[in-house]
Amino acid sequence: MSSHRFDPARETYVSLVTFRRDGREVRTPVWIAEADGRYYVFSEGDAGKVKRIRATKLVRLAACNYRGVVRGDWIDGLGRVVKERDVIERALASLRRKYGWRMKIGDVLSKLSGRYDKRAFLEIELARATEA
Numbered sequence: 768m769s770s771h772r773f774d775p776a777r778e779t780y781v782s783l784v785t786f787r788r789d790g791r792e793v794r795t796p797v798w799i800a801e802a803d804g805r806y807y808v809f810s811e812g813d814a815g816k817v818k819r820i821r822a823t824k825l826v827r828l829a830a831c832n833y834r835g836v837v838r839g840d841w842i843d844g845l846g847r848v849v850k851e852r853d854v855i856e857r858a859l860a861s862l863r864r865k866y867g868w869r870m871k872i873g874d875v876l877s878k879l880s881g882r883y884d885k886r887a888f889l890e891i892e893l894a895r896a897t898e899a
Contacts, residue, residue, distance in 0.1 A: 772839065772840040773829075773830050773839050773840065773842070775801065775806050775842075775893075776799070776800065776801035776865075778799065778830045779798070779833075780798065780799075780830075780832060780833050780835075781796070781797060781799045781828045781830060781831060782795070782796055782797075782828065782830075782831040782835050782837050783796075783797045783799075783808060783826060783828060783891075784826060784827035784829075784841070785815075785816045785820055786819060786826075787819060787823075788822055792827070794835055794837075795835070796831050796832070796834065797810070797816075798862065798865075798870075799828070799891075800858070800861040800864070800866070801861065802857045802858060802861040803857070805890050805892055806890070806892075806893065807849075807857075807862060807888055808889045808891065809858070809888050809889070810886065810887050810889065811882065811885065811886065811887070812885045812886055812887040813885075814887070816889070817889065820846040820889055821848055824845045824846055824847060825843070825844075825845065825846075826843070826891055827841045827842065827843055827844070828841065828842050828844060828891070828893070842893050842894065843893070844892055844893040844894055845894075846889050846891045846892075847889070847890050848887055848888070848889060848890075849887075849889065849890050854888070854890065855888050858888045858890070859888070
């Protein structure tokens with residue numbers, strides 16, 4: 768049982784908040800999947816969220832719809848850009864299991880456009896909710 772208010776692994780979309788150097792937040796709706804107690808998101812390698820996580824590892828997640836409209840509480844966490852090949856493969860397998868044919872179509876389109884090998888994978892470790 769998760770100690771969080773919501774389980775990101777059960778949501779189709781989550782709003783990922785990353786922070787600019789000046790502290791302002793940027794919200795992005797993303798796909799997310801869980802593997803071994805950590806959560807994984809993929810993105811274009813030079814996307815803003817990737818740059819922001821490199822600069823400031825703090826992140827927040829909340830359940831949302833595909834447009835990013837938040838529908839619940841936020842969970843704090845720490846993010847990092849994954850470099851280890853085995854972790855990337857585990858993250859990709861988890862995303863493919865969860866999103867099925869939608870992920871496969873995305874993979875094909877990314878390969879055709881030449882962006883497949885330029886993707887970045889983000890690993891998110893969530894802070895545990897405190898007991899009230």
